[in-house]
Amino acid sequence: MPRASQEKTRPSVFWPLAAVAAPLIALLFKLEIHGAEKLPREGAYVLAPNHYSEADPLAVALAVWKAGRAPRFMAKESLFRVPVLGWILRSTGMVPVARSSSASSARQTLETSETLVRLGRGVIVYPEGTLTREPDLWPMRGKTGAVRLALAAGIPVIPMAQWGVQQVMPRYGKLRLWPLRRRVTVLFGDPVDLSAFQADGQTASLTGATDKVMADIAGLLSQLRGEPAPAERWNPADHGQKETGRLEP
Numbered sequence: 001m002p003r004a005s006q007e008k009t010r011p012s013v014f015w016p017l018a019a020v021a022a023p024l025i026a027l028l029f030k031l032e033i034h035g036a037e038k039l040p041r042e043g044a045y046v047l048a049p050n051h052y053s054e055a056d057p058l059a060v061a062l063a064v065w066k067a068g069r070a071p072r073f074m075a076k077e078s079l080f081r082v083p084v085l086g087w088i089l090r091s092t093g094m095v096p097v098a099r100s101s102s103a104s105s106a107r108q109t110l111e112t113s114e115t116l117v118r119l120g121r122g123v124i125v126y127p128e129g130t131l132t133r134e135p136d137l138w139p140m141r142g143k144t145g146a147v148r149l150a151l152a153a154g155i156p157v158i159p160m161a162q163w164g165v166q167q168v169m170p171r172y173g174k175l176r177l178w179p180l181r182r183r184v185t186v187l188f189g190d191p192v193d194l195s196a197f198q199a200d201g202q203t204a205s206l207t208g209a210t211d212k213v214m215a216d217i218a219g220l221l222s223q224l225r226g227e228p229a230p231a232e233r234w235n236p237a238d239h240g241q242k243e244t245g246r247l248e249p
Helices: 014-028 056-066 077-081 085-091 102-119 145-151 203-225
Strands: 029-034 045-049 074-076 095-097 122-124 157-163 182-188
Touching: 014 029, 014 056, 029 056, 045 056, 045 145, 045 203, 056 122, 056 157, 056 182, 074 077, 077 085, 077 095, 095 102, 102 122, 102 145, 145 157, 145 203, 157 203, 182 203
Parallel strands: 029 182, 045 122, 045 157, 074 095
Antiparallel strands: 157 182
């Protein structure tokens, strides 16, 4: 593993949380991490993983912690008002996201980007916004939230793929505790080249940038699974599927 960043080595609320959570998560998943050196050691970044199980955020968080950074997610704004949980979210620097109008959402994105840069923090954003609806668990069509956040302040987007969590908790299924320490492989990719979209905030360009991110994630997952990803991204609307649980515009 590469060296840890200052945000991990400095005392923080992450230390007691990790001391409790990391061993418990490690009982469920035996992580095999590749490309951890591609996660920036310092400074802001947006990490964009695939999402196919309600439990895969645990594997993603542990992988980021082992890679030397503090794992911070985008979380629904309403969760910050829940007693105890809200304190934990605020104390660890999780990023609230609100369901709001386009103008206020755009303003919040800019403010969040500036805060990440100013504090040198990374954030984990699932670009699909919810669990994939693709029948074989490949990444589906992405939403523009992750690239909006990155392009607003020139923050690098790091694609990530992880595979194996479905053995512990299938999509919409129940947790399977036995056998313990199921193998989960994690692969960090190179920063996505979004330079062609940097100065253009048009919807079409944001969609194109998101497609590029999703293609990189699918390519990484293809390496982990040892089979080619579908040529086209699954679109739930084309199959009469309702997208729920979205955290992004």
